[in-house]
Amino acid sequence: MCLVVDMGAGRKRGESWRSWPGPDSKVLDLFLFALHPARESDWALLEESESRRAQRLVIPSKRDQFVLSRANVRRVLAAATARSAESLQFRFGAHDKPFLQGQHPLAFNLSHSHQLAVIGVLGRDVQLGVDIEYMRDGRAFESIAGSFFSHSEQAILTGIRAAQGELGQKHGFYRAWSRKEAYLKAIGTGLSFASSRFSIEFREEMEPKLLATEAPGDSPEKWRMLDLEIDPEYAAAVCLDQEIEGCRFWQMDL
Secondary structure, eight states: OBOOEEOSTTOEEOEEGGGOOOOOSSEEEEEEEEOOOOOHHHHTTSOHHHHHHHHTOOSHHHHHHHHHHHHHHHHHHHHHHTSOGGGOOEEEOTTOOEEESSSOOOEEEEEEETTEEEEEEESSOOOEEEEEEEOOSSOOHHHHHHHHSOHHHHHHHHHHHHHHHHHHHHHHHHHHHHHHHHHHHHHTOGGGSOGGGEEEEOOTTSOOEEEEEOSTTOOGGGOEEEEBOOOTTEEEEEEESSOOSEEEEEEOOO
């Protein structure tokens, strides 16, 4: 479990990101920020293709989410590489997972949900996935699990409801969902690899881990999972293919 600093109102934050000493090869840095309307200074950091993509988003909140997230990724990676945010160039994997162009021994990943976002950065080349999920009420959790969870995960979720009721089931569902998304983002396949083809441990009393996977050439022993305590209304997780010594949290609200 990654430890964080409680800054009040239930939300857990770290120091200002402006005091960040730079990427570490053993400690995962996590940059938190609230999703608010994008400003001119955010738009100014985007390259032309990113701006065009943002302008095609007709829902204002989705457009702001995209612009602010891309701008903050550029801010963090600029600080990590001692380059200007505007000059950074990205390349993309087979399923559009971004990588920083050039010889930079670091990994990064972004996730956002509802009103919060998180960027993970590690100072070495690893497979890294970060996910955050707003825990909405009133969803048909077992029905959704029937489409996206493995059979063993569905059985665990049913057992959680029997033992802990609807609230326990909601928390269990999002705990599972964030861990599963983090794994999918780490392996970089997107939705091309069905989330029902692997199983993770998400019982509250058990250590987070990958139990089984049908991903070609992959094995559960390769992966490490961590839960992130960010806010009582959100579930968040990290998945990566190497050991780390811990996490540092940084607040990015500007």
